Amino acid sequence: MAETNTAPARYAVMGNPVAHSKSPVIHKQFAHQFGHHIEYTALWADDDGFADALQQFRADGGKGLNVTVPFKLEAFRLTDNLSERAKLAGAVNTMRFEPDGKIFGDNTDGAGLVHDLTKNIGVNLKEKKILVLGAGGAVRGVLGPLLRQHPAMLMLVNRTVAKAKDLVKIFSAFGKIEALGYDELVGKRFDVVINGTSASLKGEVPPLPLNLFTSEAIAYDMMYGDKPTPFMEWAMLHGAATVADGLGMLVEQAAESYLLWRGVRPETQPVIAALRKNG
């Protein structure tokens, strides 16, 4: 039954920048599916103002918070309890404020990516050869959930190879994972290539060799925009059978957050379709 006579339960996304976040629109549509009475806003915080803004939001009755760039590491440090996947990711994108005053921290980014790939796009990751580009915070957040799909191999490539090697040390307990430099990719082919670098933000494409894709390969950019990212354009030109941006991942990670807060997982397909249509 719709809850309309009480004050709305308050949620928000906090980041910097945050003005163009699609999260308020996404969560509003989720709440509508269940008749939940919630308010979800985008809150900007100063670079060194996250902890204060967080306390203010809680004092104002906030029940849960999504955290985005650049605060995911600080959010990790400010939680009292962490999910296993947040511990592995080393970062928190979802906080739940518990009735006893404690903060529970989760990371739903990796689950969002895996849901989008497996459920929406229909890729079975088991026994696949996966290439992940980048070794920053965004990549660290998705490695655990990807390895849990039991790929044949997960190759991690970064310009600064030492950063990829550090991640391999952390994640090798969870599956077959190796670090390489871009120049070592020549002659290797992959079924799934995931761009987790920030190159698309600068209009750049990572320095990839030709003949990277197997015949059925998918190229996935964790970034998204109004038009295909430079990586997606490159992949289309160079033989990827399917290309996708990270809009589905965004909606799926939001659905996982909603589940953590409200105990129900919203339907994501209609929300993704509406965002594709209306921007």
Ligand code: ATR
């Ligand atoms: P995020 O938290 O979004 O992952 P980050 O920690 O700054 O951001 O990491 C950015 C990633 O994109 C890094 O892996 C970076 O490679 P380096 O570690 O070698 O710097 C990668 N990156 C950024 N621009 C790139 C480009 N033009 N080509 C390839 N990799 C790029």
